[in-house]
Amino acid sequence: MCLSGLMTQREVCLEPLRSTSPGTGGLASLLMRRRSTRRFGTQPLSIAQVALMARAAQGRTTGERRSCPSAHASYPLTLTVVAGKVDGLAAGIYQYEPERDALTLIADGDHRDRVAGTTLVDHAWLREAAALLLLSGDLEAAVQHFADQQPLGRRGARYVWLEAGHASQNIYLQAAEADLGAVLVAGFDDDRLLGLTPAVVPSGQHPMGLFGVGHPDDRQSA
Numbered sequence: 001m002c003l004s005g006l007m008t009q010r011e012v013c014l015e016p017l018r019s020t021s022p023g024t025g026g027l028a029s030l031l032m033r034r035r036s037t038r039r040f041g042t043q044p045l046s047i048a049q050v051a052l053m054a055r056a057a058q059g060r061t062t063g064e065r066r067s068c069p070s071a072h073a074s075y076p077l078t079l080t081v082v083a084g085k086v087d088g089l090a091a092g093i094y095q096y097e098p099e100r101d102a103l104t105l106i107a108d109g110d111h112r113d114r115v116a117g118t119t120l121v122d123h124a125w126l127r128e129a130a131a132l133l134l135l136s137g138d139l140e141a142a143v144q145h146f147a148d149q150q151p152l153g154r155r156g157a158r159y160v161w162l163e164a165g166h167a168s169q170n171i172y173l174q175a176a177e178a179d180l181g182a183v184l185v186a187g188f189d190d191d192r193l194l195g196l197t198p199a200v201v202p203s204g205q206h207p208m209g210l211f212g213v214g215h216p217d218d219r220q221s222a
């Protein structure tokens with residue numbers, strides 16, 4: 001228990017410092033506002049909002065660096081955008097290209113239902129998200145690259161999963177900053193997602209996290 005203002009030998013109470021801590025502005029406030037959204041409104045996203053989310057996940061920053069840290073700056077992640085209701089962007093599956101800050105069309109049409117249908121439990125609300133964002137990674141390449149690091153054969157994959165976590169939090173925080181709703185859905189059937197035609201997961205990659213993104217419904221729930 002943290003007793004306000006009390007400092008004992010074994011406990012330092014941080015709560016009273018909350019309002020006086022340096023840097024309580026932007027990021028601290030975003031962290032407080034970050035939430036998973038599972039009720040989406042009918043309003044479409046704009047292409048600028050999709051661009052914002054894509055850059056948060058995998059955008060270029062300085063030189064070849066990206067928005068999230070990467071072991072050996074190897075950047076094994078790919079972001080795929082499954083656009084449904086996005087003003088200025090035709091419904092389709094797009095791959096985000098960080099080098100050119102561009103979306104490359106992989107397949108046209110609205111594929112949200114098929115992708116959302118791969119979740120382990122029925123997430124009907126995921127179909128209502130204006131766009132789905134899929135993070136995938138090249139686990140094999142990472143395993144090879146870090147083959148000489150203990151635990152042999154497992155270190156590389158661990159790094160890619162960690163990186164996907166960084167990218168995921170970036171998506172969450174960018175959504176909070178832009179007053180958008182987002183939720184990470186990692187409970188999906190890998191085989192069904194990998195087996196979709198046209199393909200949503202890039203060849204040779206492993207699906208890691210699926211996000212629903214859209215305008216939050218006013219009836220927002222936990």
Ligand SMILES: Cc1cc2nc3c(=O)[nH]c(=O)nc-3n(C[C@H](O)[C@H](O)[C@H](O)COP(=O)(O)O)c2cc1C
Pocket residue numbers: 034035036037123183184185186187188
């Ligand atoms: C690794 C991971 C997997 C998740 N998978 C799902 C999922 O399959 N379905 C879902 O509705 N939410 C999923 N979530 C979101 C959590 O349920 C959510 O973060 C949690 O309820 C806490 O709520 P908050 O994000 O609003 O703080 C996942 C979150 C993480 C970090």
